[in-house]
Amino acid sequence: MRCLRAGILALFVIVPLLTGQAAAQPPALPFPGLPVIPLPADASGAILPGIQQWIDQVIPPPPIAPAPQPAPTDQTNDSAPGPAALRQAVLPAPVGDPIFDAWPADLADFAPGAVLEVRDITASAAPLVVVPIREALLFKYRTTDAHDRPSYATATLVIPATPSPVPGARPVLVNNLPIDALGRRCTPSYTLAHGFSSESAITDFVPPTTHLAALRGYAVLIPDHEGPLMAYAEPYVAGHAVLDAVRAVRGRLANEFGASRFAMAGYSGGAIATHGAVKLIESYAPELAPSLAGAALGGVPADFEILARSMNGNLASAVFMAAVFGIARERPEILARMNHLAQWVTTSPMKDQCVSIFALPGVLQLPIDIAANIADPLHSTLAREIYEVTRMAGVASATPLYIYNGEQEFWIPAEGARNLYREQCSLGVTAVYRSVLGEHIIAAGLGYPEAMIWLDERLRGIPAENEC
Structure with a gap:
């Protein structure tokens, strides 16, 4: 009531x-x-x-149970929820499957990329992949959160029945899908393990990157790159999860994939994960650099300060707010700037929704100011700190890049993608940029074929050309 x-x-x-x-x-x-x-x-x-x-x-404020063993500073008054309790309340609810829910007690004892559990999900995944596959394996592995603390993630490896198109080890396409979700049921691995449902994302299947790559003879690795907290839009969590998924496959199936070439693809929310991964290779997983042949990023949300202008107070504002809440799960200093209205929303069932649901309030065109307890939150000191850390500025990719963006984009403007391209060129990275006709959806379709051709060449071992 x-x-x-x-x-x-x-x-x-x-x-x-x-x-x-x-x-x-x-x-x-x-x-x-x-x-x-x-x-x-x-x-x-x-x-x-x-x-x-x-x-x-x-x-x-919403009624929130106190966090276990709260710190003395957790309660600012008798009625408002403390920071620890609020953070616990905004986390995603369990989905009833321990491979997605259960937090291993001994994570710190494992190296990043170490496999914690493997489940054969061929029976449920094969009908969704459509093309003939030999096997689909769901991995749970150790990774690292945004603050270098032990965490875990899941990913699915699809191994096709089609022979490899190149001699030697079968290449692997890392398909960083635009998960864009706050609940664990929205992840691609949950769909592949439990079957298609109303919470499955259409972008898991359109464009058919997994299906085309498998038909070509490439294995496909699909990371659930938001991590166990479903930290939507947090690039460090996503980058670590992607790189550790590659480590997990190379380590667990070394005889088949230990010498494989890997290439990454990501559009929109998937580009956030790809952007994070390529910039973390050198510092986090340098041993993978020789195996990573390239990465294609499209519709690139590389600079959240730009998105604060383009996605706030319009039809995209609910997606933008969800991304802020997703980042807040890993960076709880954001939670302290949420007012009571935002606390009600982020502790409600909305915290477990997929983009098809949480995007709907965008019709109200609410600015993010309505969710904050400070004036002009997008120009606050905290906002500037978040822009800076998520931009990952000045960090070079350790693999060649193919960057493309719609020239008529109004929600994810091409300015961010062009800036990323110029930055990477200045850092000596082999890179290509393509300006594509259209806004986000049209550009996704028109830019897709050339991006896939570029990735196919990288997986076949053809060196990338530098257009910087």
Whole structure:
């Protein structure tokens, strides 16, 4: 009932703000215990000054159980949830399968990439891959979180029935899919292990990268690169998970893939993972550099400061907010800047949704200010720190790059991809850039064929040309 009341109250607060019809005084709402607070005035009709604090005055914090053994500083007052409790409450719920849910107690005893568990999922994966496959294996392996602490991740290796197109070890395409999700049921490995459902992403199958690569004779490695916390859009988590997936395959199946060439593909959310992975090779997994033949990135969200301008306060704003919440799971300093309204949302069932659900509130075109407890959050000191760390500026890829972006992109502007290309060229990286006609969806289709041809050449051992 308390959640329902807060939700109804939020509608009374938010809708007038968006429509520019906010009155100087909100209506008297028949909710016992909730005060009627004067609404801040603003003649401009924009988001009102002090609206974040006003929201915290009229919307109570959500009821959150205290975290186990809370620190003395966890509770700022008797009613507000403490940082540790809030962080626990925003994490994804278990899905009932221990390979995805169970956190091994002895993770620190394993090296990054060490295989913790393997499950044969050929029976459930084969109908989804469609083309003939020999085997599909679900790996659980040790990886590293955004702060260099032991973590785990999962990935699926699809081994085709088709012979390898090149002599020697079978090449492997690392297909970094745009998972874009907050719940574990949305991951590609969960779909491959449990079958297609309403939570399965269409981008797992369109474009058919896994299917075409397997038909070509390449093995396909599909990392669940958001990690166990589903840290959507966090590039360090994703990069570590991708590189450790390669380590896991090379280590567990050394006779078949120990000498294989690997190449990475990623578009949109998958490009976040690919961007993180290529920049972490030298510092995190230098032994993989000779085996990594190249990486193709499209629709590249390489600079979140640009996205803060292009995806905020419009139809993409819900996706942008979900990415902020995903990063906050690994960087909880962001949680401290969420107001009560945001706390209700991020601790609700929304925390386990896939993009098809959490993108829907974008029709309200809410700016992220509505979720913060400080004014102008996207220009705050914390925001600048997050932009800087996630940009990974000045770090060279240790593998050749093929970068492409829609020239008419309005949500993920080509500016970010072009800046990445120029940066990598200045650092001596072999790179190619292609400007593609269209916005995000059209560019994904038009840019896809040449990107796949480029990857096929890398997997066949043809050296990449440098267009810097």
